[in-house]
Amino acid sequence: MSFILIRNANLYAPEPLGVQDILISHGRISAIAEAIELDTNLPIETLDAQGQLVCPGFVDSLTHITGGGGEGGFASRTPEMNLSHAIKGGVTTVTGALGTDAIFRSHEELVAKVKSLKEEGLSAYFYTGNYHFPVKTLTGSVQKDIMLIDECIGIGEIAIADHRGSQITWRELASVASQARVGGMCSNKAGIVLVHVGPGEDHLARLFEVAEHTDIPIKQFYPTHINRSAALLDQGIRFNKAGGVIDFTASSTPEILASGEVKCAHALKQALQSGADENRITFSTDGHASLPEFNSQGELVSLKVGAMTALHDELKDAVLIENIELETALKTVTLNPAKVLKLPHKGQLRLGADADLLLLDAHSFEINSVMAMGQWLMKNQTIVRKGTFE
Template sequence: MIKLIKGAKIYAPEYRGVKDVLLIGNKIAALEESINLGEIPGVEVKVIDGSSKLLVPGFIDGHVHILGGGGEGGFKTRTPEITLSDITKGGVTTVVGCLGTDGLSRNMVSLLAKAKGLEEEGINTFIYTGSYKVPVTTLTGDVMKDLIAIDKVIGVGEVAISDHRSSQPEYEDIKKLTADARVGGILSGKAGIVNMHLGDGKDMINYLFDIVQNTEIPFTQFLPTHMNRNPHLFEEAIRYAKAGGHVDFTTSSVPSFWEDGEVRASKALKRCLEAGVPIEHITFTSDGQGSLPMFDENKQFTGLQVGKVTSLFEEVKQAVLSENVQFEDAIKVITANPAEILKLKGKGRIAKGYDADVVLLDEKDLSIDTVIAKGRIMIEEGQVQVLGTFE
């Protein structure tokens, strides 16, 4: 089916004015002031009214526990696998799956299989190799081999540092892991990025600064996440980003975390921009379907909630509506920025030849109206059109 979106305000993510967008198959075929196809014998053309709508690239969520996560409170606290509509209801058309604390009962083969299943159901998927633990457990037994041999593997992660749940890796462990990821990325034409999980530990991101200062590895080889976890780590995020690195803020949270000092992602974005951090150095990820464990002062588990992919755009919307961040800037942190940082070709922009992953938003309240992934309508007028196999 050919789809023609008429008269939408285009944020590509830069503002392009009111235009028509033609989707043919899984690609954007044209972006023009006016496109009129007329009748095409034997071809179905679906016309979508884009008036009073903003058209943006499909959202990219670069950190999702698609297999589920958790387990910090025992077996009963393992969070369930994610479903297709859990993702698409948040406007997300591309996810990067990862393991977390538990890299044993949830493993790389299962992660790859889940990613392939979600792809078959209609969205774009990639994965990180490894989990919290160092040395990382991979599919082939080697980080570089995973990057070179397995299409869906684009980097390593999430590797935990400065966290009581980490394997307490040494500086040399992280340096060698990052070097392997870098070379594997170079040889495979992928990002080869190392997604670093940051906990509340006092060392914060000292390892990353030390590696950049004492080796030839650049800041951009890392993507440290959860950098809004506490005020001290957030200040380090600003320092790291201004020095040339990329920083990622987690959108899944609960109000009690904000009360305890976590910097809400929408506020983190505003404060970074005010501090002079280039917008291109900032991303949001949801930590979707991961656990949100709570611990007391003795590091004892006290409770658990589950991260939501839908929080991703909610925090972007909050940044615009409550923090007065320009929409064009805010939308970049879940579209063009992750596409560039993770080297996801054809993603993150509305342009001829790019993938037909787009989202229509209501102009008044920025609610999600329509989600199209790989040229297929997943959400239409706010209603789910495509469910996962077991939904």
């Protein structure tokens, strides 16, 4: 089809724009208006979205697209994601990362998966590095990876406050951040440092030390898992108020919640009630990561896998249970992560933006249809495009 015209859409861009028509052509949004009329002999696919909400496709800033290294041995290594995992969760942009294991999970494998997901219809990016320091890269340099590899937009997950990390010092972390910052500046990319924050009691101390002792701005760091505990959430709110962006992990388990993790949607409510800036809060899935539960001796108790449907689940809970405005909740999974990752054509519905969008039931917020780059991946709750080997 040359054109796709969606009529009578209750549009959240993510700000509410009321009932609008949306015209899509060549993978981009060509027009948004109350009533679009076309005088053309070119083929047009028309869809009536009456009774549905239309919002941007979700931007997932942390997905272990090649799977994660299992903390329970080789048999516990988690599986890689498939295209349908993202579609079911309304995710149209993924950002891949390595985690604990950078021996059997490689950057070469990560880049190949990114490129394959792009061929299958998603927008996909990745972080160089992993939990550990010295940093492993593809080219031998964080700066080179960011500048020379199109899909590389930063470094992560580099671990702090975690027994599985390298116990990185603030000076070492500042050096890594400087390399990422310069690489981003020289290539007009985010150059962001995604920071895995573990359960250690020093929480965000390393990030505050870098901000105190250097000229590197606090917003250079993007700490995730901030809802891991009430104490970490308090520090995360402080970090947010100091100008930083914080990320809440949507994937969880009953065991992890019972150990003190704050449910993602509820963490958002607490942060907003504490005066945090809603424009500097994001959700990510941690999809396909291992979700381990450790005892007080650091021994593995249980392990499950992060789900890519978690963003959608927590968005619904934020609105329907926590009574957060839909516009505010939507920002955490659309516009806010797109801004952090410096992806100006993602996370919003506007003229010229990529045609990544979701049709949601106006009452239950269940996903009806998914479009990525102007192509339908799900239509009327039926997946119409699957991965190559699904």
